[in-house]
Amino acid sequence: xxxxxxxxxxxxxxxxxxxxxxxxxxxxxxxxxxxxxxxxxxxxxxxxxxxxxxxxxxxxxxxxxxxxxxxxxxxxxxxxxxxxxxxxxxxxxxxxxxxxxxxxxxxxxxxxxxxxxxxxxxxxxxxxxxxxxxxxxxx
Amino acid sequence: xxxxxxxxxxxxxxxxxxxxxxxxxxxxxxxxxxxxxxxxxxxxxxxxxxxxxxxxxxxxxxxxxxxxxxxxxxxxxxxxxxxxxxxxxxxxxxxxxxxxxxxxxxxxxxxxxxxxxxxxxxxxxxxxxxxxxxxxxxx
Numbered sequence: 528x529x530x531x532x533x534x535x536x537x538x539x540x541x542x543x544x545x546x547x548x549x550x551x552x553x554x555x556x557x558x559x560x561x562x563x564x565x566x567x568x569x570x571x572x573x574x575x576x577x578x579x580x581x582x583x584x585x586x587x588x589x590x591x592x593x594x595x596x597x598x599x600x601x602x603x604x605x606x607x608x609x610x611x612x613x614x615x616x617x618x619x620x621x622x623x624x625x626x627x628x629x630x631x632x633x634x635x636x637x638x639x640x641x642x643x644x645x646x647x648x649x650x651x652x653x654x655x656x657x658x659x660x661x662x663x664x665x666x
Numbered sequence: 667x668x669x670x671x672x673x674x675x676x677x678x679x680x681x682x683x684x685x686x687x688x689x690x691x692x693x694x695x696x697x698x699x700x701x702x703x704x705x706x707x708x709x710x711x712x713x714x715x716x717x718x719x720x721x722x723x724x725x726x727x728x729x730x731x732x733x734x735x736x737x738x739x740x741x742x743x744x745x746x747x748x749x750x751x752x753x754x755x756x757x758x759x760x761x762x763x764x765x766x767x768x769x770x771x772x773x774x775x776x777x778x779x780x781x782x783x784x785x786x787x788x789x790x791x792x793x794x795x796x797x798x799x800x801x802x803x804x805x
Contacts, residue, residue, distance in 0.1 A: 536789070536800065537781045539800045540800070541800055541801050541802070541803075542799060542800065542801060543799070543800040544797045544798065544799050544800075545789075545797060545798040545799075545800075546796065546797060546798075547791060547792075547793070547796045547797050547798055548796065550789065550798045563702050563716060565704050565713060565716060567713060571711075572710075572711030572712070573711070574704060574706060574713075574769050576762065577702060577704060577762055577766070577767035577769075589791070589793045590793075592793075619790065619791070620790075620791040620793070621787040621788070621789055621790045621791065622787070622789040622791070622798070623715065623716055623786040623787050623788075623789070624779055624780065624781055624783070624786045624788065624789075625786075626789075627716070628716035628786075628787075630713050630716075630787040640763055641763065642676045642763055644763070647762040647763045647764075647767075648760040648761070648762050648767075648769040649760070649762075649763065650675070650684075650689065650760055650761040650762070650763075650765075651758065651759075651760045652686060652728070652758070652759040652760065652761070653686075654686070654728045654729075654731075654759070657685065657686045657687065658683045658684060658685060658686050659683065659684040659685075659686055659689045659761070660681060660682070660683050660684075661675065661678045661679070661680055661681065661682040661683075661684075662680050662681060663680075664680075
C-alpha cells in the first residue's frame with residue numbers, strides 16, 4: 528500500500544513543512560472513505576481507543592479540537608462525549624509514513640470506553656495460558 | 667459495528683477469564699480477513715506503527731512472540747525485522763471492547779519505521795498554521 532506521494536516525503540529533513548490540505552487529500556481513505564484513528568492520552572500515553580474518521584470528521588476535529596469520529600454502526604458523525612460528556616480535546620495529530628493511519632493525542636474527560644473503563648483495550652491475552660483476562664489495569 | 671459476543675463481555679468483572687481461541691474466533695476480521703494492529707513501545711509507550719494482521723499472522727505472533735503482520739502491498743506474512751533486523755518482541759497483547767482492534771506492546775530493536783525513524787507517526791499536523799511538519803521527536 529505504498530503511495531508515491533508519501534514515498535516522496537521520506538527523505539525530507541526534519542522541520543520541512545507541507546500544506547495541510549495537500550497532505551489530507553493524499554491520505555489513504557479506504558473504499559468506504561474512512562481512515563483508522565488511534566487515540567492516546569497525551570499525558571499518560573495510555574492507548575485509549577481505536578476508531579475511524581472520514582474526511583469530514585477529520586476536518587471537524589481539526590477545526591474544533593474536539594475529537595470527532597465516523598460511527599460505522601450509526602453511519603453518522605460522532606462527536607466523542609457529545610452525550611456522555613466524556614469529551615476528548617485534541618492536543619496533537621500525526622499521520623504515519625504511508626498516510627494510512629492517524630494518531631491523536633488527547634486530554635480525556637471521564638472514561639474513553641463506553642463500558643466506563645479507562646481504556647477500550649481491556650481484554651488482555653495471556654498467550655502462555657491460552658486465555659484472555661478482563662482487566663483494564665495493564666495498558 | 668457492535669457485536670453480540672463482545673457486548674456480552676462488557677459486564678464481566680475484573681480478572682474474569684475466557685478461552686483465547688474462542689475470543690480470536692469472534693474478532694472482527696474485515697472483508698479481507700484483516701484486523702488493525704497498533705504497536706506501542708512497552709517501555710516508553712511511544713506509538714511505533716500501525717499495521718494489519720490476518721488470523722495466521724495473529725497466531726504466529728502469539729506462538730513466536732515475534733511481531734508478524736500481513737503485508738497488504740506484498741500480500742504475504744511479514745515477520746517484522748526479518749530482513750532489517752529491526753524485530754519487535756511482543757510483551758503484551760490486548761483486544762478492544764468491540765473486538766475490532768489489537769494493541770501490542772513490544773520491545774523494539776532498531777527503528778520501527780522503514781525510513782529509519784523512531785516512530786512511523788512523524789508527519790505532525792499544526793492545525794492553526796494549516797501545515798504538516800516532518801519531525802519524529804514529538805510522539
